[in-house]
Amino acid sequence: MNRVVMKYGGTSVKNIDNIKKVAKIIAKRKEQGKNVVVVVSAMGNTTDNLIDMAKQISKDKMNTRELDMLISTGEQQSIALLSMAIEAEGYKAISLTGFQADIKTTGVHTKNTIKDINTAKLEKYLDQGCIVVVAGFQGVNESGDITTLGRGGSDTTAVALAAMLDCSCEIYTDVDGVYTIDPRVYKNARKLDVISYEEMMQMSSLGAGVLETRAVQLGKQYGVPIMVALNTGMIRGTYIKELKKMEERGVTGLSMAKGVLMITVDNINYSPVDISHLFKLLATEKVNIDMISQNSQKDGLVSVSFTADDEDKYIVEKVLNKYCAEIKSAEYTIEEDIVKISLVGMGMMNQSGVASRIFGVYADSNIDFKLVTTSEISVSYAINKKDTMTIVNNLAREFNL
């Protein structure tokens, strides 16, 4: 049962040289006595290039079953090439597509979720001493159609396989671990040795970008220890696991999401029906709403503010025009160039005073925030983009990030 799942993303296998490098690291791991399952993504820009080809054919409504058929070839190529490269290192390797690895999925094409994995075939090959190279990001649905799991799907494949094989999962990537703050933004950020699943989920969903939230969630659910580390295999990375009480910190990290829109709708007559109508219209158009607040104005009018992704700007405007045509009194404004800053930490729920320290930093920095929302382990602020670096530096100093 001395097994491990190692996952390499598209950047790690972007060309033949990189594939050879990765093969050497994997071979070394096998030499050290591990039974290795590798999960790999498509090489570099392969997926994007395939999508571009599809777009040249289907402009408006793309057939997503065929899109899955098309883009799943990217991983199929990388598993074959990586298996060859591992064999060139002198170890037996065998590649398996999502279909062959019996990764059963369900849902809508291009956004399937894993329903079940039958690892019998995979374990048979492991028992024969093979390094098994599995295509990430893909599976097969009830109809026998090839499916894909959406952005970050290879992480999910890796953690799901580790869950079924009862072993740990190592995610190799182009960063050497999880940092208190994105080191590209704040160069004095510290690398974390450990982080809890919950904190990592908040960091992922709030824009830290290291690991897909679904993968972390699955790791938590099945108790899979996950390590995020640099793809050269030289440096110890960050472990994601269940933390003991005493390991909890007040604030573990700061994450930020750029490209946020902030929308304010004023002068709505206070009525739960009118307010819920707004969010129903947005939901119908599949606009993802993030932070929400509601404020009373005078004369029984209320104002509602929320944030959305700026990629949805056009559709948001469409919805708001419709809403304001129906609710005559209402008026909207959209602010662009908003950034969402979040502080995350398991200790927040137990340590009083964290929130007040954060508000203190904002006050001392003389920075206005437009919205604030809290969860048990995070506090998020929507601010103007121009204030980002000031507040990041000041929060980092206050919480020693």
Place this chain on the structure above:
Amino acid sequence: MNRVVMKYGGTSVKNIDNIKKVAKIIAKRKEQGKNVVVVVSAMGNTTDNLIDMAKQISKDKMNTRELDMLISTGEQQSIALLSMAIEAEGYKAISLTGFQADIKTTGVHTKNTIKDINTAKLEKYLDQGCIVVVAGFQGVNESGDITTLGRGGSDTTAVALAAMLDCSCEIYTDVDGVYTIDPRVYKNARKLDVISYEEMMQMSSLGAGVLETRAVQLGKQYGVPIMVALNTGMIRGTYIKELKKMEERGVTGLSMAKGVLMITVDNINYSPVDISHLFKLLATEKVNIDMISQNSQKDGLVSVSFTADDEDKYIVEKVLNKYCAEIKSAEYTIEEDIVKISLVGMGMMNQSGVASRIFGVYADSNIDFKLVTTSEISVSYAINKKDTMTIVNNLAREFNL
């Protein structure tokens, strides 16, 4: 049962524009009331590019299971893109990989043969009104591994599907039919309206290059009418079918194979053991021998001549050196730049005098041939490359090709 299988090769779908053009032709066929199954190859140079990538990793002994895994992605991409293009024309389409189309194969990787096809799934989609787009060249073996069928494999897929679906098979390509002689070599060649399976097999295997021999063989075995036509769908092509006696011609066509080596081994003591030893050594090294002749020399010595593909020159030399080291008296010569000219016709077996007319043309042309072999429906001559055009012109005139 108003079905047809249409097959498009890699040149016909070499880029997005060509895929769109092919989709329009297919859509038109459906509009005319046909239930259409399409078999398609990988786009343009895709397969070669993938093989090049594999060669950068595995120099000597390539893992052919992984090579099949890799190169089968080429067709998977083209079926997805072609299905999207057909849908853009307003018709329902669905793509199936070899695995999904239940094309069961057997043999060694990269050279599998089709064992069986279960068309239940395919027919279900046809019944639903879909145009079914099947990946050529690939299938799945007993172990569930993805396999490929070797060069020209998509033709075989198409004819095999037509056989199982009990319909005709149309092979669309970059030539508008089968000619009496390759029109790139002899510009006055005539396009044939019909040709028999046997003649086509001889023409294919002798180097006419329009259609894979295995596909024609399969067509004959299952009585599948095959049409070879231009991929623009505008011009009537050539039908390959069982000919009635009265349709038989003395000489139907002339095919030629370039890149032939002619090997002569002199001074072998006449002994069936010594002669068969030579061919055993060649077979062990997997050298394909084509024409063979044996001549007596004086003093009980014999001379053996045979032709081989010049790609095998190095290995042929290795074998001959070994043989001549064992059989001390033997000496060999290798002639390069040999061309094999073959005349093919179902009528040859019934019409006397064809052979003598051919010999007459050689005599009148003052051209030496080095070897001659005959089958029931063909006569082949090995000649010097420099004599090719003279003899092609003179034979064409004699037999009105």
